[in-house]
Amino acid sequence: MSRPELTGHASLFYNEKEARKYDSSSRMVGIQREITERAIELLKLPSNRPSFILDVGCGSGLSGQVLEEHGHVWVGCDVSRDMLNMANERIERKREEAMGEGDSSEDDSDNDMNDNNDSNNDFNNSKGGTEESSPGDLLHHDMGTGLPFRPASFDACISISALQWLCYSNTKEQIPKKRLTASSHHYTKGARAVLQFYPESSEHAILISECAAKVGFAGGIVVDYPNSTKAKKHYLVLSFERSYKAPQGLTGLEGALLNEGRSGSGGVRVADKDPRRAAGKKSRGPPRKKKGGGKTKEWILHKKETQRKKGKDTRKDTKFTGRKRPMRF
Amino acid sequence: MRLLTHNFLQSNVRGTEKGYPLNIEVTTIKYEESPVDKEFLLNLLPKVNYNALVAAVKQMSPHCEQPLPELPETMDVSNAEQNQNLDDATISNLHKVLFDVYLVEGWLICPDTGRKFPVKECIPNMILHEDEI
Numbered sequence: 001m002s003r004p005e006l007t008g009h010a011s012l013f014y015n016e017k018e019a020r021k022y023d024s025s026s027r028m029v030g031i032q033r034e035i036t037e038r039a040i041e042l043l044k045l046p047s048n049r050p051s052f053i054l055d056v057g058c059g060s061g062l063s064g065q066v067l068e069e070h071g072h073v074w075v076g077c078d079v080s081r082d083m084l085n086m087a088n089e090r091i092e093r094k095r096e097e098a099m100g101e102g103d104s105s106e107d108d109s110d111n112d113m114n115d116n117n118d119s120n121n122d123f124n125n126s127k128g129g130t131e132e133s134s135p136g137d138l139l140h141h142d143m144g145t146g147l148p149f150r151p152a153s154f155d156a157c158i159s160i161s162a163l164q165w166l167c168y169s170n171t172k173e174q175i176p177k178k179r180l181t182a183s184s185h186h187y188t189k190g191a192r193a194v195l196q197f198y199p200e201s202s203e204h205a206i207l208i209s210e211c212a213a214k215v216g217f218a219g220g221i222v223v224d225y226p227n228s229t230k231a232k233k234h235y236l237v238l239s240f241e242r243s244y245k246a247p248q249g250l251t252g253l254e255g256a257l258l259n260e261g262r263s264g265s266g267g268v269r270v271a272d273k274d275p276r277r278a279a280g281k282k283s284r285g286p287p288r289k290k291k292g293g294g295k296t297k298e299w300i301l302h303k304k305e306t307q308r309k310k311g312k313d314t315r316k317d318t319k320f321t322g323r324k325r326p327m328r329f
Numbered sequence: 330m331r332l333l334t335h336n337f338l339q340s341n342v343r344g345t346e347k348g349y350p351l352n353i354e355v356t357t358i359k360y361e362e363s364p365v366d367k368e369f370l371l372n373l374l375p376k377v378n379y380n381a382l383v384a385a386v387k388q389m390s391p392h393c394e395q396p397l398p399e400l401p402e403t404m405d406v407s408n409a410e411q412n413q414n415l416d417d418a419t420i421s422n423l424h425k426v427l428f429d430v431y432l433v434e435g436w437l438i439c440p441d442t443g444r445k446f447p448v449k450e451c452i453p454n455m456i457l458h459e460d461e462i
Contacts, residue, residue, distance in 0.1 A: 081452075140452050140455060149338060150378075
């Protein structure tokens with residue numbers, strides 16, 4: 001896997017040629033779209049309500065496009081001027097289309113979304129009806145130096161495949177830790193942030209989550225498809241609510257479906273990954289050991305289950321598992 | 330850049346205390362109408378700094394071909410329930426000001442340090458030099 005982060009600063013790597021390549025690659029577009037959809041899902045925004053979203057490292061506005069389709073208004077910032085120019089072109093095009101008659105391809109995508117997302121049905125229809133175009137605004141900025149917004153501005157924040165750029169210090173002054181902690185404090189109370197990134201090693205993932213905890217975020221890293229090298233995605237899901245627990249990542253078969261679905265239309269949505277449900281059941285640790293008492297049956301079953309998951313030899317559960325012993329004298 | 334974005338922008342040059350609101354120096358301006366999204370506007374209003382918005386409109390309006398709608402000097406927009414009672418004319422005025430006016434070329438000036446941030450093709454450049462971080 002090639003890592004452009006190693007070659008230098010993002011503004012140098014994404015020059016005009018790279019930006020154009022990035023934007024016209026249908027593979028990139030597909031992946032970015034998939035990730036953004038998932039990020040929006042993880043954000044759990046109040047449905048049927050447009051939100052004001054910050055997109056850090058928006059690049060050529062691919063993620064912003066998805067946000068628009070969901071009816072949100074966004075502000076994007078990126079360090080590469082050429083990428084921003086691409087995004088600007090896209091916004092201009094969109095505006096011209098909106099000025100003229102409704103574009104048929106756009107209508108199609110709207111319909112697809114309605115099929116996928118029944119709860120949002122009315123909302124999307126109303127958007128389609130009024131020919132709403134709420135293109136984002138762009139900002140040329142380096143996220144490593146802290147974001148230029150006043151506190152409590154945004155309903156949510158997303159960042160797609162950008163955070164890894166902060167992990168490298170290309171010059172002496174750029175201390176990765178400092179750069180990572182710099183971007184924070186800009187969200188409304190109760191807002192969530194979903195930041196998708198590609199860590200080079202587990203140390204990077206730990207470094208990033210440590211920085212987030214230092215700033216005062218609760219949350220964690222959600223890993224989708226941990227068993228697949230290709231479809232594996234890391235999402236740093238953050239919230240200011242102390243009790244907030246990061247939802248479960250996606251696993252198993254869906255990874256394969258994801259790859260197939262991408263080449264087809266719109267991507268396949270699998271029923272069994274409703275984030276609301278995943279977050280609803282808070283994963284509590286094993287019950288605490290009672291004073292003087294032994295280990296409870298639930299504790300034993302839980303422990304056996306974890307051992308089994310690790311692939312260790314474990315006795316199967318029977319009616320004798322964790323049974324009471326007779327008192328000894 | 331729309332005034333919506335300007336309303337949230339803040340200078341973070343080293344040595345600034347507040348860095349808000351940024352003063353606008355206009356070279357070119359653009360006005361493009363868009364449909365009013367009342368729901369979103371009402372969601373957004375409590376977060377908007379109204380005084381900064383009025384100040385920004387004052388700096389922008391002399392350069393605009395079409396006169397910008399007049400906003401009342403002071404208004405309390407922080408209460409979401411109160412905002413529900415706003416009449417349609419005020420809402421459409423607010424929408425026009427926030428969403429339809431674009432600063433195409435110009436400068437944003439930090440009120441504390443006087444640092445000028447250039448705006449080109451609607452994109453403000455907020456990148457700081459190494460000694461300003």
